Amino acid sequence: MNGTVDVNSFQYNASNNSSSFTYTPDDAPAGTLGVGTIQGPDLNGGFEPGSLAAGVFGAQSASTWNNAAGTVNLLGGIEASIMAPWAVAGADCLSGESKAGCAANLALAVVPGGSDMRAGAKALKAAEEMKAADYIAKYLKGGINAVFPGQFKGATLKEIEAAAKSGDRAARTALKLLTDGRFKK
């Protein structure tokens, strides 16, 4: 979901060591606010189960991040890019900052750069699952419909790409048309 974070909304809750913020979703009616919460690490006894900190820095993490010092597996690719600011802030926490400062830094580390990257990754994933007809309606000029292969209008972009890679000539043309700057709105 894309949206805009209110950077003045960040609050730290000392009782549960979390930071929260509000944001306005792009597609929501005016005035609609969402609330995001970032759970900080428990510096006295490891990481709270289920928290983002545990997922990223925990020893049992299945993530490409694999230790508490924020060591990065470079093969992590996009995940590494998205989580890098968080890792830096997290490493600072581990070196002895106060809980309040730590949680605030963790929150700020993901905004706005991190949130942009997360949104980009989600948009890419969402686009792959979109049907061509929906993608065209949202992102492209209607003129493309005159030359777009009709058999792929109801297919997802992922399905079209698979067909293109298998050698389907019409699917290849469909992909070329979908990615051609000429038709972008």
Next chain:
Amino acid sequence: MSDQSWYLARLLMKCSANVENEPLFLEEFILLRGGSYDEAYEKAETKGRSMAHSYLNDAGGEVQWAFQSVLEIRRLIDDELVDGSELYSRTCSTPPDVVPKGAIG
């Protein structure tokens, strides 16, 4: 050392259907292996002809893509293609348009 080189061919395809009352062309950039310019040119023509195809659009109208011509054959400087290989260059008197990043590239 191999006597084969990499060539980049620019091919022109033409669509039978118009888009907003204007004709639509497609410029294809094709990588070819060849021992000479003439060999690469022949392969480019064969490739262009093989790329002709047709299908129906959403309204049931037939859309044909026909090979028009080879626009250019350029031999690559490097013999081996690696990450960062330079494929094609051209000069211009005005900056080309920037194509913004899309949701799917």
